[in-house]
Amino acid sequence: MGKKIFRSAKFILECVLDVIYAKDDICPGCDESIIDNQQLCSNCISKIKVCNEIMLLEKEIEKTICYTFSYYSGIIKKLILNLKYKSDFKSGNILAELLHNYVVKNNLQFDCITFVPSSKKALKKRGYNQSEFLAKKIGARCNVKTIKTMYKICETKDQIGLNKEQRWENLKNSFRIRNNIDLTGKIILLVDDVITTGATSFLCCEQLIQSNAKQVIVLSVAKGRI
Incomplete structure (x- = not known):
């Protein structure tokens, strides 16, 4: 029972974190707005080495x-x-x-x-x-x-x-x-x-x-x- 409760709590926490950090309209690389459901803006993508x-x-x-x-x-x-x-x-x-x-x-x-x-x-x-x-x-x-x-x-x-x-x-x-x-x-x-x-x-x-x-x-x- 204890392990099941722990796994459930862990799953809920991961879901909450996903919501907290789901700022899908902001590029984490430059903080500019992004479009087309991209996770990075085109400018940041182009700079990846x-x-x-x-x-x-x-x-x-x-x-x-x-x-x-x-x-x-x-x-x-x-x-x-x-x-x-x-x-x-x-x-x-x-x-x-x-x-x-x-x-x-x-x-x-x-x-x-x-x-x-x-x-x-x-x-x-x-x-x-x-x-x-x-x-x-x-x-x-x-x-x-x-x-x-x-x-x-x-x-x-x-x-x-x-x-x-x-x-x-x-x-x-x-x-x-x-x-x-x-x-x-x-x-x-x-x-x-x-x-x-x-x-x-x-x-x-x-x-x-x-x-x-x-x-x-x-x-x-x-x-x-x-």
Whole structure:
């Protein structure tokens, strides 16, 4: 009974949030009016810097492919920051739709979706994990199950300001697979918001592969640069 009440309350909350943030006539990128049921105005859409580069995350002999929709700049950067720090779920829905279109366009095939976990401190402060939000929205559009596969076992320093080597060391041994998760033979789509050195995503992939996943494909909204 308790779980059913919790799920119902969660569903109602999501519906309320959708109503609160459903300012469909205003572009979240520039606050100008938009028409034709678009979520972004034509001017903001034209400024998106699409990333046509497929990254290969590698360390020693391990490698994984990372697909990235855009570069971390302009309107995409603003939408990510809106979702991450302002609880702007309209911006999140736009990002999820862009990622879903990217998945379809590139014919990405996978059995399930997961996401880069947040620390307990970040979840408590923010109330949600932005990567989980995006993963669930993509999963719903693709009709593919989204599952919590990992958790972050320790607090780490903010990655901002750290160089490549420091980022890898900062995140070392930070992620663990949840108990009773069977990933054997599965192709998994791992969702992240921003990828810079790839340390976070790679270390998560490492955990998934060590848990017998067949393959992990990384999908991020944006690619940053150190």
